[in-house]
Amino acid sequence: GAGVSQSPRYKVAKRGQDVALRCDPISGHVSLFWYQQALGQGPEFLTYFQNEAQLDKSGLPSDRFFAERPEGSVSTLKIQRTQQEDSAVYLCASSPGTGREQFFGPGTRLTVL
Amino acid sequence: AQTVTQSQPEMSVQEAETVTLSCTYDTSESNYYLFWYKQPPSRQMILVIRQEAYKQQNATENRFSVNFQKAAKSFSLKISDSQLGDTAMYFCAFSWNSGNTPLVFGKGTRLSVIA
Numbered sequence: 353g354a355g356v357s358q359s360p361r362y363k364v365a366k367r368g369q370d371v372a373l374r375c376d377p378i379s380g381h382v383s384l385f386w387y388q389q390a391l392g393q394g395p396e397f398l399t400y401f402q403n404e405a406q407l408d409k410s411g412l413p414s415d416r417f418f419a420e421r422p423e424g425s426v427s428t429l430k431i432q433r434t435q436q437e438d439s440a441v442y443l444c445a446s447s448p449g450t451g452r453e454q455f456f457g458p459g460t461r462l463t464v465l
Numbered sequence: 466a467q468t469v470t471q472s473q474p475e476m477s478v479q480e481a482e483t484v485t486l487s488c489t490y491d492t493s494e495s496n497y498y499l500f501w502y503k504q505p506p507s508r509q510m511i512l513v514i515r516q517e518a519y520k521q522q523n524a525t526e527n528r529f530s531v532n533f534q535k536a537a538k539s540f541s542l543k544i545s546d547s548q549l550g551d552t553a554m555y556f557c558a559f560s561w562n563s564g565n566t567p568l569v570f571g572k573g574t575r576l577s578v579i580a
Contacts, residue, residue: 394556
């Protein structure tokens, strides 16, 4: 079946604009994760959903970041009033559940000018 | 909090040779999972191999194997018969409940396989 997909693949935003990043997980995957990967660094956790419930949002860097997964499938990561330090690759991963690996999408590269 | 350290920012290896990538971690958990992920220049993160901490036997996956030293909190990746397609960033990662908890990543090692 299809893997995790993310859109858009590239996004350029002017400072202060709002952006929305979409993640389509593998069908049937219960868990969904968002990570932020700065240039030359490893991914860092942002937030995690189990079905539609957001169980952990401790990694969100500020209240400008908001994520949702209203029907337990597609998820959207929204960043309000983007800042230059938000420039990064945003990775989405999904998993069938306990004991299983996370499958990653190709990421969205966000550049804030 | 868990931390993962990869002390080799860059490495290179000749095609067909063997290379070992290092990783150490810190945790107070007794059971957990360790992973090596590969991220080629196209950016899609791919699982290479994983190890469950309660299993003493080192995991192997074709040309990839790990040396898991639980007491030393060390988890190195050995790539045998290196191929040009192995060129990528390699990330070591930790999770205390695979699939249901976030991964904690190291900073990565950039591996170049030279023809």
